Amino acid sequence: MEEKLTPPILLFDSECPLCVRFKDSLTMLEGTEIITAVSIHDDEVYKQLPYLNKEECMLKVHYITSDNQVLVGEEAIEHLIKLFPLVHKFSWLIESNMGKKAVDYFHSMTNKYRKTLIKKCPSCTK
Template sequence: MARYETSFIVFYDGTCELCQRTKYLLKKWDTHKRLTFQPIQDPSVMNDYPFLKKEQLQKEMHLLESHTYVYTGYAAVKRIMKLLPMTKIVTPILCIPGTNWLGRFLYQRVASNRYQLSGNACRNGGCQINRSSFDRNS
């Protein structure tokens, strides 16, 4: 197995069952063990990565590459898909004109409704989205 120098940290909503299932699948597909996962509810996140914004982390998944570049939302999904052998084969489809717009649109719909899509996913009131922080124009 090849040794990879680039590190990738996925920041995800640890109170969201849909997010947890996605994490499980990504870990399973990450045969080269390139991804590490960090729930945004972990207090160390804001201390260790002060350049990340809590409100943005609550809105969408973030992917930190080599402690220098941050991908958010659909861009993070695309980058992860390019990394994993299982999903890498479908990445040429992402280059078709219009797929970025559609991907961002679908990602935002899923992200903003992730608790409803998870079914009975909210436990202990910990998964309340700060709706006032959403910018509908972005």
């Protein structure tokens, strides 16, 4: 990566098939062309954005808003759900306590699944 990164930025695991699918699906939505999707395995990210910790980025999805606010895990997912019209119809889920629990559960389960995939995939580990 040669260019200077400008928010909004989605940091994703390019070695995780589930994460790549999420990123690919997100980029298909209208309005997401403003988001720069960057692999957590690209060390240039940590040079340009020294406030990010690679180990933390490996554990949970990170999203940097246009005003440079770093959102992590469930908070990042909730923010993305609220931003884009095609998923806006599901935003009611995160506005209630039960909805928040559902989003938290979904994120924790996909994160566990991602870790399982990486462990089982010989080409995913370095």
